[in-house]
Amino acid sequence: MNEQKTPPRPRRSPRDWAVDSALFLAAAGFGLVLAATRLETHPLPPPWLFTLDQATGALGCAALWLRRRRPTETAVALVAVSAFSEMVAGAMLVGLFTVAVHRPPRTTAAVFGLSLLSASCYVVLRPEPDAGPVLLLLFGSALQGAAVGWGLFVHHRRRLALSLLGRAESEARLRAERARNQVREEIAREIHDVLGHRLSLLSVHAGALEYRPDAPPEDVARAAGVIRENAHRALQDLREVLGVLRAPVGELPQPTLADVRRLTEESERAGTRVELEEDVTGTVPDRVGRTAYRIVQEGLTNARKHAPGAPVRVRVAGEAGRGLTVEVRNTAPAAAPAPDARFGQGLVGLAERVALAEGRLEHGPTPSGGWRLAAWLAWSP
Template sequence: MDPPASSPYRRSRRDWVVDTVLFLLAVAYGVVTSATRLDASSLPVPKWLFNLDQLSGVLGCAALWLRRRHPVGLAVALAAVSAFSELVAGATVVALFTVAVHRRPRTTAAVSVLSVLATVAYVVVRPEPDTSALLLFTLGIAIYGAAVGWGLFIHNRRRLVLSLRDRAVRAETEARLRAEQAQHHAREAIAREMHDVLGHRLSLLSVHAGALEFRPDAPAEDIARAAKVIRESAHQALQDLREVIGVLRAPVGELPQPTLADIRQLAAESVRAGMRVDLREETGGTVPDGVGRTAYRIVQEALTNARKHAPGAEVSVRVTGEPGRGLTVEVRNTNPTPPPAGTPAIAPAPDPVPDSGPASTANAWSGQGLVGLAERVALASGRLEHGPTAAGGWSLSAWLPWPA
């Protein structure tokens, strides 16, 4: 689109070439037409009208240098003059072409209608004695229509190029945003994996270290056994952390992922830490990797929270399901009770700094752990329910889809 008339405008080298060619074409049409009329034995119009026609043609061709600043006004003026002037027809065609290129199709249609009316007026005012009026009208409409059609083609082509450029810029921006979003999601996934992997190991360290702190007079064998567990857990935690950090630049799908079969190892580690865990698995078939991984994380978070906030409680884990009916994971813990007499001195101790409030079963699993579990289950298109039980314990139940 051309700039408004009030703004400064500078023609490029290409604009100068195009404007000069169009100006010369309009002048050539006027000169050839005028010479043809002068060579005729007698003019079909009075002398004064022919002189006015020549003056109009000269002024119309000169006004073409303003076509980029005032395309619509120039086209309307030349169309009105073309109602009686024959030599201004070349300049009128150029003006119509300019309007079609630089203005909206609605404006082009209005100016085209005005040029058609001017053509009708010319045929009536200046009829040709040897030529049919219908032929003159058809010829004028054909020339104007060709100019407008060519201009509209260039107009639509320019709009298409601009839209393609905008679309390319928009696509590049969207691609950059998608890359940033994917990187953000990858970082969130890595952070979630680090929380799940290290939270379980560090809770084991906290249990045994807390027991050593509260029972410094324990037998040497129990202290040695606890120290061994602490060393092994710390070593495994470092191994897990090294694996996670090693894939920070790798796709999220390459992170070390557990399966449903690893739940038995989770339960065994918790039992070695002094917890009472009852695990039962009743699955009819091979659980998909994604569903099994989500179930593993649910059990891992539940055991970690129970160990930290409900020491001494008995935890029951139930994993049941079959293809087509889904996989159900239920984790329940009883109300915490003091360890019975005769148990080893190294018993689980409460976390000195609970996550939220006093270490009681009622608020045992409050905080960010349940939020993370809810997000995991929602991403797997499952359901998660949790809350205190009537006996004073805590219950967590999740259902995950298992396709047939």
């Protein structure tokens, strides 16, 4: 059978050795001062009692080296001995301080009450001719109360420090979790924005081939070419998006406002009639241009999914100080939407992008039965 080993006790640190040595020397010095004072008084106590008192004080000081392992037991033993020994008083005060630091306040109160009882016994057993019993009892109680009060102060200060440390660790965990969630949201937005556009093109043309098997060969060839081209580009885009798992999002290739024309040309080659109107004065900041690109991309993707065959009008206008306006508008659909067309999380992610760019987003049906997606983006001069 394997015997369960007791975990080793933690070794004293240099600071612990310094504190323990200082308290030991303070208790021993307190006992020596009492012994010297007693030698100068008359009449002297009986020799046997004086010798016993000195031996008890020395043993009490030696017992302080056990105070970290057994603080309550050590303090109770010193309090009991202090009922007749005056030279153990210094060690007894250190024992009370130790209990107050390392044990709950309820235990400290019980040991402190026992020390007051022991002080009362000492006054009765060893009265002082030059001091009244009440004055001697009050002096001893004041010393014991000061030791306990100091220990309680240290105890609560340590608990407060641990509480603040635990709170700081909890806040650090929350910040880390918030950062992870933010990264996940960025990954989801990148995947939706980059792949949604390509996959919608594939879905439209694959659906056309499925529902029009009798289409002319040139239309079939053109649709197959679009599917092949966009499948290849989707794979390239997927490789770039997966790079976010190895690098920050900011290091990925990001589109700009200049790429909007290429985006509309791809949609036209895929069969969607797109009219682009640009009226931009000045150089658009990268962040604003990237957000505008994503707005146009989302608008074209939704137009293909929910209004197949409807012409789309894209307008981008603005200047520094006035802001950038982006609008994607389509007329009523000329054909029924694809059977698998449904609203997803694209507009939700787009609203988050626009909010981060300090802009406003609007979307909804038009009186003519079409759909309008528009945004205003802040553009500082």
